[in-house]
Amino acid sequence: MSKLNVAVLFGGVSNEHEISLRSAANIIRFMPKDKYNIIPIGITKKGRWLFYPGDVSEIENGNWETNSDCTPAVIIPDPMYRGILKYNDGKFSIEKIDVVYPAVHGKNCEDGILQGVLEMSGIPYVGSSALASATCMDKVLTHLVLEREGIRMAKFCTLLRDDLDRLDSFCEEVEEKLGFPVCVKPACSGSSVGVNKASNAEELKSAVKTAFSHDDKALVEEYIVGRELEVAVMGNSPSDTFTTSVGEILSANEMYDYEAKYVNTESASAIPDDIHENGVSKEIKETALKAYKALGCKGLSRIDFFAAKNGVYLNEINTLPGFTNISMYPKLMDDAGIPASELIDRLIKLCLELHGEI
Secondary structure (H helix, E strand, O other), X not given: OOOEEEEEEEEOOOOOHHHHHHHHHHHHHHOOOOOEEEEEEEEOOOOOEEEOOOOOHHHHOOOHHHOOOOEEEEEOOOOOOOEEEEEEXXXXXXXXXXXXXXXXXXXXXXXXXXXXXXXXXXXXXXXXXXXXXXXXXXXXXXXXXXXXXXOOOOOEEEEEHHHHHHHHHHHHHHHHHOOOOEEEEEOOOOOOOXXXXXXXXXXXXXXXXXXHOOOOEEEEEEOOOEEEEEEXXXXXXXXXXXXXXXXXXXXXXXXXXXXXXXXXXXXXXXXXXXXXXXXXXHXXXXXXXXXXXXXXXXEEEEEEEXXXXXXXXXXXXXXXXXXXXXXXXXXXXHHOOOOHHHHHHXXXXXXXXXXXXX
C-alpha cells in the first residue's frame, strides 16, 4: 500500500503561534513514517503560507521561516484538485494531499475559519467541523449550548468591545450576579492567554481591557475554587467515542494561566487515584461524552473541569489540544495504552473514516 500524503499545518496568525510550533514538531516526530509522507506547511504570524522542507527542530525553535528552501504553498479551495499549490523557481505545481493535520491553536486556526477552507478543498482533515470548532472556541457559545443540555458550568456575564462605554454598569452587573472574585477571559482564545482574576471593580475593568486586547468579546465567570481536572476524548460517533482516565493539573500559580502552563517549570500534572472513590471520575467522563456529542465534536478533544466542594463544573472544550511535551492530551492517551505514534495514526484513520475515505 502506498503512503498517504499528510500536510501538517503549523504556526498561524494567532497568539498561540509558538505553542503550535511545539505541537507540530512532536506530531511530525511521532507520525509513522512508514505510512505517511509528511508535508510541513507553516503559516507565519503575518499569514504567509510556506512549504518547509527542513529539520523539525527548526520548527520548534521558530527558525523554520528563515530557511532559504521555504517556498510558497497554499491549500487549493477548488475540490477538483484536493491539494496544495506550490510556487518554486518561477513555476507553479500542484501536489495532491490525502489528509491535513492542523497542528494549530487559537484564532484563525481552530475557530472554524481554517476548517471552512479545508471543507471547501474537499481534503479530509483531523478534528471537528467548522461549526463545531467555532462553537467550542467561543466560550460564550459553549456556555449557551451546554447549559441548555443541563451541563453545569460557572455562572457568567459577557461584554462586547462595542459596549465598552458601559463598562462601569457592567462591573455593577457582575458584582450583583456573580460577586467577587471572578475569572475574566477573552471569549475566543486558548492556552489561557489573556486570562486574569479580578477581586474588585477596578481589577475587573483592567482585566476586561486585557481580554479585549485578544478578542472582541470578554467572558466573566464566577471564580470556581476546586481541583482542575481534564479528560482526553477520541472518536467520531457515540458508539466509538471514549474518554481516558481523568488527569489533574497542579498549577504553580493561583490560576493555571499562560505563565503557569508554559513558563513556570514548577507546574505539573498527574493522573490521581482518589477521585474514583467519590464518583467524581465517573461524572466527569459521562459529562465529557455528553458535551462532546452535544457540540458535534469529531476526532479528538480535551475537556476541562473543576471539581469543587459543591460539585463538578465543565470549564471548556479544546478541539485541537496541544501536543507539546507537557500537553495533557497525549499524556492521558499514553496512560490509556495509546502511545504518540499510534495516537496520531488513529486520529488520521478517524479523519479518513469520517470523510468516507476508508
